[in-house]
Amino acid sequence: MTQRSDARLKRVLRPASVSSVIFHALRPIEFEWINATRAPPGLQAGFLAQEVATWLPHLVSADSNGMLSMNYIGLIPYVVSHVQELDMQLQACESRLSDQSTSLQEQLKMATAANAELLQRLSVLEQQVAADAAQMHQRLASLETAVAGLEGSTKTALAV
Incomplete structure (x- = not known):
């Protein structure tokens, strides 16, 4: 999976960084999807979007049903x-x-x-x-x- 990253497409606002407090507040978890028909079966690793939204709300979005998604690639710079x-x-x-x-x-x-x-x-x-x-x-x-x-x-x- 790739995303556009060309400098000509960006207006740099500031360096991407988070405090140690925020970094340590992020809680990596292992989980299994409740409805495996819509997602890969078995053990997965990730975050809970509700927790990430507390610290990095711009990485979390909601669909029309209020179901949260997270931009995992957006976490990489941090x-x-x-x-x-x-x-x-x-x-x-x-x-x-x-x-x-x-x-x-x-x-x-x-x-x-x-x-x-x-x-x-x-x-x-x-x-x-x-x-x-x-x-x-x-x-x-x-x-x-x-x-x-x-x-x-x-x-x-x-x-x-």
């Missing part, structure tokens, strides 16, 4: 517009995610470098503490030897 909008939102999200990922990678590099520097400083401090402890042990041993020598001298002097 669907495409909404998909384009969602695609732009997705691209913006992907861009933000990429920027955040880059920022986090830089922060990780900086944190890794800072951590390596801190580990190096810790290693130096541990070596200094070990050297200071060894030196203290040597001094303590020297002091203990000196004290023992003084105690021995004092005992000898007192014994005389």
Whole structure:
């Protein structure tokens, strides 16, 4: 099924778009026709014209008996517009995610470098503490030897 679509036949009023509220209000359904003699039998998919008329009345028309029909092809530009909008939102999200990922990678590099520097400083401090402890042990041993020598001298002097 085709419809005329030549630009020479149209006066463009505005871009075709609908808000997310309207788009989400449209309720796709699966159904079977009550009178299958006038329509294809079996499971079908579509919308209820009464519901669509609430949001997009220009896509719904009534015959002389008040029976509603819907211009399904007229819905396509709105669907495409909404998909384009969602695609732009997705691209913006992907861009933000990429920027955040880059920022986090830089922060990780900086944190890794800072951590390596801190580990190096810790290693130096541990070596200094070990050297200071060894030196203290040597001094303590020297002091203990000196004290023992003084105690021995004092005992000898007192014994005389």
